[in-house]
Amino acid sequence: MTTIQHISTGRRVKDRMVQGLVYLAFALAVVPLVSVLWLVISNGLARFDMEFLTHSMRNIGARDAGGGAYHAIIGTLEQVLLASVISVPIGLLTAIYLVEYGNGGRLSRAISFFVDVMTGIPSVVAGLFVLAFWILFLGMPYSGFAGAMALSILMMPTVVRSAEEMLRLVPADLREASYALGVPKWRTIVKVVLPTALTGIITGVMLAVARVAGETAPLLLTVFFTDSINNDPFNGPQMGLPLFVFDQAARPNDTAIDRAWTGALTLILIVMLFNLVARLIAWWRSPARGR
Amino acid sequence: MATKVEVREGGPATGRPAPRRTSSEGLFRWLSTGSGIVLLGIMAAIAVFLVSEAVPALRANKSNFFTELTWDPNGGQVFGIAALAFGTVLSSAIALVIATPVAVGVALFISHYAPRRLAAPLGYLIDLLAAVPSVIYGLWGVAFLVPLLKTPSEWLNSTFGWFPLFAGEGAIGGKTMLAGGIVLAIMILPIIAAISREVFLQAPKMNEEAALALGATRWEMIRMAVLPFGRPGVISAAMLGLGRAMGETIAVALIFPATFGISFQILTPQGNSIAANIANGFGEAGDIGRGALIASGLVLFVITLLVNMAARMIINRRKEFMKAGT
Amino acid sequence: MSKQIQVSGLDAYYGGHKAIEDVSMTIEPRSITAFIGPSGCGKSTFLRTLNRMHEVIPGARVEGKVLLDGEDLYAATVEPVSVRRMIGMVFQRPNPFPTMSIYENVAAGLRLNGRTSKSEMDGVVEESLKGANLWNEVKDRLSKPGAGLSGGQQQRLCIARAIAVKPQVLLMDEPCSALDPISTLAIEDLMAKLKDDFTIVIVTHNMQQAARVSDRTAFFNLAEQGKPGKVIEMDETSRMFTNPSEKATEDYITGRFG
Structure with a gap:
């Protein structure tokens, strides 16, 4: 006599089927990633040469091969740097307000809510805003700086959220120990809380940078296009690497499409580099926490 | 001291x-x-x-902004949001329908199926999907996905052509709503998966154990103790994904052929969205053209704002519920 | 519908860590067996090996034999799911499903095993709630959420949920440790009633409780922290508490350690 009956076939089949579907879903999600990376690498390597990395598109005719994305790379780096310079202080201070001063009051809840909502602002809307405010309303020229402002709007909520999370991880004991020594609150924050959370905050900023470095739409509306090198982000149209890819991809010639792929490869490398640096900092920090 | x-x-x-x-x-x-x-x-x-x-x-504007289909602000000073808004909603809906089930599956895979040691790296792999810039998805969509979809689209059209979404005569496949929707789906998948994964991981272990102790299989345990608990989280994740899809610009700007009409045929070469139209129309826009694009952006802003606020409210209410529960 | 459990040479591991070693015992049907011992001695772990809940924890595994009326629960052909269907469990903290009503909570286990007619289901729910001494308190609000009940009521709801599927054995892992004295008393009364139908195994920190409710008691202990837990002694409860044969048992019971 068997005491233990088997479960019904129906239940077993259903369980197996769901398991199969779940594994399939994961596979389905990985396929495009592999496919995208493969396509970008295989198509991008053709033009991934020194000329591409050191030359601009100036004086390159519509059907010509050659040319490069140097002007776009410079533009992207400057724009991202400027965006960080704008968004990091504001984002960090906002996070400090939320964690240290807000106390769950009405203002802090409003800010917290709108930071979340802000993460959902379409990047093209951020670009339109800078266009409307900076370029149309104030009459300023298209420039790398205008692009950086649009990017900074996209960076801010990410910076606030990651910094907030890191600041909340700082143990309350540490703050109290500092208060107990008679150190005023703001010095406690600057000298005790921030250094403890610093690597985590840097990780968050790097991830935010990686995100906006690939944004095209806001740049399209604010930095305009140029084929030439413009090292001055405050004056005149600049280029950005995502914009370069978009621009080249929209042209009908194969030489341009090749440049678009190589630009895409360069862009992925830059974005992954930022991501990697962020992860490395996070990784480096975790053993340090034990000390 | x-x-x-x-x-x-x-x-x-x-x-x-x-x-x-x-x-x-x-x-x-x-x-x-x-x-x-x-x-x-x-x-x-x-x-x-x-x-x-x-x-x-x-x-x-010489026409009604909300009902006009065409977009000719520079020459004829006639422009309207109707076709663009329709395209935005339809392409995002396609993306949502495709992405949500896959994302929930991915989230369950990471939270309850994958071997414990592999779960974190595999989750990171999915996050990488979000790190790929939009413009590259556009490039990939045009170069790889559009040709790939040609044959399945023709098959769908000839087999299920009676179904309005798959209807259409003449050219089938190419730069279609379906292609744009799939690219959008891939782009919003990581965010839906990431949030769903978090809520699934938060499902109380003691309820999962209770289900298992009753003799539930893994799937039955998930249905009893994980999915009911995670439902509000998945809903708000999907809404955040919807907001992302509606605002997504460059990828669809490269894929959509920028037509101005209202058609449910997702297999024929037509499609547009508010965001794509901004990217494609900005280059040749004059003063009124830019203003018109800004007006369309305002509509997009309001729609995504509402969707996002609703999603955030669901999440926040849930947080309070969680606090009260413990 | 009550069965005997025979355990022989059972070791349980969490990854590389051996939590219990070489446990052998016989648990008699229609009786209450209590496991006592200091924290971390593996009594809860052992309890969870009896319905294969131990292996739910990643990296956890078991060696040895657990026989339910002679049939090995760990045989290759036996599915853990069917084992748990036969051997119910009540946990330390009451854990009714928060999204389900009282009725649905009790019916949850039955619904897994195919269709049951509405009237039949109603009957089982009522019978189980009566069996758990909860019927009179909840009969007017069966459609209300189970989470709205008091802690003691929730725990009795969990017992009703467990007995609704008519298991052979009922395992209880410190079922009263999160409850107040009055609720504890209610559960203890309930156990005395349930042992007419079920084999009951209870883990408890409370020695008075073990002495009050159980027929037999097993004392678990470990040599030192990090070493696996073992059964030091197992006997009739009355003898264990009056005249234990091991010094360690006596020390523990008289409160000299633990």
Whole structure:
């Protein structure tokens, strides 16, 4: 006599089927990633040469091969740097307000809510805003700086959220120990809380940078296009690497499409580099926490 | 200890006379509060300046902005949001329908199926999907996905052509709503998966054990103790994904052929969206054209704002519910 | 519908860590067996090996034999799911499904095993709630959420949920440790009633409780922290508490350690 009956076939089949579907879903999600990376690498390597990395598109005719994305790379780096310079202080201070001063009051809840909502602002809307405010309303020229402002709007909520999370991880004991020594609150924050959370905050900023470095739409509306090198982000149209890819991809010639792929490869490398640096900092920090 | 603090406070350590405690404290507090207010101000400014720059173009519009299909602000001063808004909603809906089940599957895979040691790296792999820039998805869509979809689209059309979405005569496949929808689905999948994964991981272990102890299989346990618990989280994740899909610009700007009409045929070469139209139309836009694009952006802003706020409210209510529960 | 459990040479592991070693015992049907011992001695772990809940924890595994009326629960052909269907469990903290009503909570286990007619289901729910001494308190609000009940009521709801599927054995892992004295008393009364129908195994920290409710008691202990837990002694409860044969048992019971 068997005491233990088997479960019904129906239940077993259903369980197996769901398991199969779940594994399939994961596979389905990985396929495009592999496919995208493969396509970008295989198509991008053709033009991934020194000329591409050191030359601009100036004086390159519509059907010509050659040319490069140097002007776009410079533009992207400057724009991202400027965006960080704008968004990091504001984002960090906002996070400090939320964690240290807000106390769950009405203002802090409003800010917290709108930071979340802000993460959902379409990047093209951020670009339109800078266009409307900076370029149309104030009459300023298209420039790398205008692009950086649009990017900074996209960076801010990410910076606030990651910094907030890191600041909340700082143990309350540490703050109290500092208060107990008679150190005023703001010095406690600057000298005790921030250094403890610093690597985590840097990780968050790097991830935010990686995100906006690939944004095209806001740049399209604010930095305009140029084929030439413009090292001055405050004056005149600049280029950005995502914009370069978009621009080249929209042209009908194969030489341009090749440049678009190589630009895409360069862009992925830059974005992954930022991501990697962020992860490395996070990784480096975790053993340090034990000390 | 006290002396050490005295020295620091006294200033010699920094070489500068220390400012009075109260004023430094006040200044710092003011700075951080001010930054928060700046953030709120930016949100308000976005609304204000989009409106103020859109109004002149809207005044010059010779047609009804909300019902007009065509977009000819530069020449004929006739433009309307209807076709674009329709395209935005349809392409995002396609994306949502495709992405949500896959994302929930991915989230369950990471939270309850994958071997424990592999779960984190595999989750990171999915996050990488979000790190790929939009423009690259556009490039991939045009070069790889569009040709790939040709045959399945023709099959769908000939087999299920009676179904309005798959209907259409003449050219089938190419740069279609379906292609754009699939690319959008891939782009919003990581965010839906990431949030769903978090809520699934938060499902109380003790309820999962209770289900297992009753003799539930893994799937039955998930249906009893994980999915009911995670439902609000998945709903808000899907809404955040929807907001992302509606605002996504460059990928669909490369894929959609920028047609202006309202058609449910997702297998024929047509499609457009508010965001794609901004990217494609900006280059040749004059004064009224730019204003018209800003007006369309305002509509997009309002729609995504509403979707996002609704999603956030669901999440926040859930947080309070969780606090009350413990 | 009550069965005997025979355990022989059972070791349980969490990854590389051996939590219990070489446990052998016989648990008699229609009786209450209590496991006592200091924290971390593996009594809860052992309890969870009896319905294969131990292996739910990643990296956890078991060696040895657990026989339910002679049939090995760990045989290759036996599915853990069917084992748990036969051997119910009540946990330390009451854990009714928060999204389900009282009725649905009790019916949850039955619904897994195919269709049951509405009237039949109603009957089982009522019978189980009566069996758990909860019927009179909840009969007017069966459609209300189970999470709205008091802690003691929730725990009795969990017992009703467990007995609704008519298991052979009922395992209880410190079922009263999160409850107040009055609720504890209610559960203890209930156990005395349930042992007419079920084999009951209870883990408890409370020695008075073990003495009050159980027929037999097993004392678990470990040599030192990090070493696996073992059964030091197992006997009739009355003898264990009056005249234990091991010094360690006596020390523990008289409160000299643990």
